[in-house]
Amino acid sequence: MAENISDNTPQGTSQHTAGAFDIRNLIGGLIGVYGIILTLLGLFNASDEELARGDGLNINLWAGLGMLVVGIGFITWARLRPVVVPSDPEQES
Amino acid sequence: MLAAADGPFRLNADFFDYSIIALYFIVVLGIGIIARRQVSSSIDFFLSGRSLPAWVTGLAFISANLGAVEIMGMSANGAQFGMATVHYFWIGAVPAMLFLGVVMMPFYYGSGVRSVPEFMRKRFGTGAHLVNALSFAIAQLLIAGINLYLLATIVNRLLGWPLWVSLVVAAAIVLSYTALGGLSAAIYNEVLQFFVIVAALLPLTIIALHKVGGWQGIQDRIQPGQEQLSSWPGTDLTGIDNPVLSVIGLVFGLGFVLSFGYWTTNFVEVQRAMASSSVSAARRAPIIGAFPKMFIPFIVIIPGIIAAIVVPELANLKSGSGDTGGATYNDAILLLMRDLLPNGMLGVAIAGLLASFMAGMAANISAFNTVFSYDLWQQYVVKDREDSYYLATGRIATVAATVIAIGTAAIASNYDNLMDYLQTLFGFFNAPLFATFILGMFWKRMSATAGWTGLVAGTLAAVVVAVAGQDVLGSLSQGWVNLSGQGASFAAAGAAFVVDIVVSVVVTQFTRPREESELRGLVYSLTPKESLVDAGEGVLSWYQSPTRLAAIGLVLVIALNLIFR
Incomplete structure (x- = not known):
């Protein structure tokens, strides 16, 4: 990846980064959304019967918070170190 | 089910x-x-x-x-x-993944082949291919x-x-x-x-x-x-009831023959590493994959x-x-x-x-x-x-x-027990392949005829052992030998490996070796050392060096084996 970054030209940064198609954004996005859903379920939808099954551990809440952290981590990584797509005439059009 | x-x-x-x-x-x-x-040519696809x-290729490799x-x-x-069961990971996968990255990947990636069978064709011609x-x-x-x-x-x-x-x-x-x-x-x-x-x-x-x-x-x-x-x-x-034989079965059958056969010649895995951007990235792919693999158990x-x-x-x-x-x-x-x-x-x-x-x-x-x-x-x-x-x-x-x-x-x-069924398949196809590849990569004299006869003989040996054992192939197995389950798979793979080596060595003595000029990049002694590594590999930091990463991986997996012995 180091070679790619050095290819980066000052005028075309936004055009040449992989952006939303960077796999890290897709991973971060999906895991992050899972995190939001699970956290909310853990906070507002945890029935006593469900909690009893796991001997009181609210797994939705804790797994949700963990996924939220991982998701944000991936998106931050992709922001800080963007993948640069080599300029290719076919892809520019 | x-x-x-x-x-x-x-x-x-x-x-x-x-x-x-x-x-x-x-x-x-x-x-x-x-x-x-992004797909515009067959290489893309x-x-x-x-x-x-x-x-990316490292995670795809284990995924x-x-x-x-x-x-x-x-x-x-x-x-x-x-x-x-951890043996399937710490004995049966990690060492072979590290070996693939350190020893074999430079030949696969450096020779520019598009598949593992294509490497076979370049080294041994169309019979083995x-x-x-x-x-x-x-x-x-x-x-x-x-x-x-x-x-x-x-x-x-x-x-x-x-x-x-x-x-x-x-x-x-x-x-x-x-x-x-x-x-x-x-x-x-x-x-x-x-x-x-x-x-x-x-x-x-x-x-x-x-x-x-x-x-x-x-x-x-x-x-x-x-x-x-x-x-x-x-x-x-x-x-296997005898503890000593059981350990030998695990180390040689699972750890060496089955696992090296699977991880180093199976194109499903190697294909992921071949999609890397450079030789050193291709070598790192299986080594990076080995780290999460250690903790999946x-x-x-x-x-x-x-x-x-x-x-x-x-x-x-x-x-x-x-x-x-x-x-x-x-x-x-x-x-x-x-x-x-x-x-x-x-x-x-x-x-x-x-x-x-x-x-x-x-x-x-x-x-x-x-x-x-x-x-x-x-x-x-x-x-x-x-x-x-x-x-x-x-x-x-x-x-x-x-x-x-x-x-x-x-x-x-x-089939009831899916593991047995798959292990059996790997034994039939991969164990003799590994024997042929490793001989072919390091022994320039090995001939084209030895390539395909070794493979066929090795595969047949695995079939014979599987048929002789108990319930390896379901109703096909005759039960002549008292071997069942995983132990029988290890034995079949071991037989395939040994028979392949013996047949290859014997046949090579009676057939003509290939021209050395045709084997450049395919056999260790005939390949210039600089084509096996990147030009810039000397300047890579420690976490990008395949051999150092592999050494860390090896120490870790030995430690895990000791902790959970």
Whole structure:
């Protein structure tokens, strides 16, 4: 990846980064959304019967918070170190 | 397993679970469509344009293997045999992955071949190539069928759809993204799948450990006794009563022949590394993959062990008394999910299992279409056409493979113990391959005839041992020798390896070696050392150096073996 970054030209940064198609954004996005859903379920939808099954551990809440952290981590990584797509005439059009 | 669609096996998924699963499929298909835009030549389709960074190919490398067999089979082994199952990871995978990265990958990547069978053709000519390409293609179709069958089983249990409808729908989803985006779509999805699988299994492991009372709780309650928590000598796992022979079987049969055969010559795996952007990235791919591979047992085997304690049906199955409700060890993870997970986490867990099964099948299909298009169609059927012709061939092969996999799924459903069945296949195809490759890479005199005769003789030796043993091949096995289960697979693979070496060496003495000029880049002593590494490798930092990473990996895996002995 180091070679790619050095290819980066000052005028075309936004055009040449992989952006939303960077796999890290897709991973971060999906895991992050899972995190939001699970956290909310853990906070507002945890029935006593469900909690009893796991001997009181609210797994939705804790797994949700963990996924939220991982998701944000991936998106931050992709922001800080963007993948640069080599300029290719076919892809520019 | 076919009858398991009703009653206690039904997972009670609700709206939130279905939303989570649907979200996953939207992203999977989205990746296929995005990757489609980047495919402009056959190299793009089959090898991702050789442009992917090492962490992506490294994770795809193990994710391609993190299929149904790994999750269901290894948790089943964990439930049945306990900690001895870690041998499949720490003995049976990690050393071979490190060896592939350090020793063999420079030849694969540096010679510019597009597939493992193509390396075979350059080194040994068309005889060995045809044997290798055909056996590989057939094996992929069989294994894709097994993965598809397990995928359909999950859909069947979850939605209650008839098994054949589940089969067709599951196949259609895998087909849509592999046919659209080729290897890039498969690899990107594998990386995503890896994280979804971890997101599914890690919380399951945590809640299971909480439920059973931590490691102490496992020690107190494990059945039939404490020997289930030590990995050596693993006599239950191998089915060999003598502890010394059992250790020899594990180290030589599983650790050397089966595992090196599988990880170093299986194009499903090697293809992921070949898609890397440089020699050093290609070498790093299996080595980076080895690190997560070391820790997967903790989220696969531990839940299996706990399932056999806390799930009543499995506890009854193991103790041999009480009502099992028709449960088998293969159901360990599903039953644990049913008993412990609340809605929400249940959806993530189901998505993770579906992801895992699709990863396995997509990997088989994308490796199959490459070998079929380049090594069979282009080499033997229709030569010298333009690149777009072979790209189209690849897409048609993908469709055909998926249709055939639906058929082989029916074959897979007839076998109880999926691990045995697969180990047997690997023994037949991979063990002799490894012998031929390693001889061919380091012994320049080895002749072309020795290449294919060694392979055929080795494969036949494995078949003979399997037929002589007990129940390795179901009703085909005659039981002449008292060997069953995993131990018989180890023996078959070992026989294949030894016979291959002996036949190759003997045949080479009577046949003419190939011209040395034809073997440049393929044999160690005839390859300039600088073509095996990157020009800039000297300036890589320590975490980018394949050999240093591999050394760290080796120390770690030895430490793990000592801790959990």
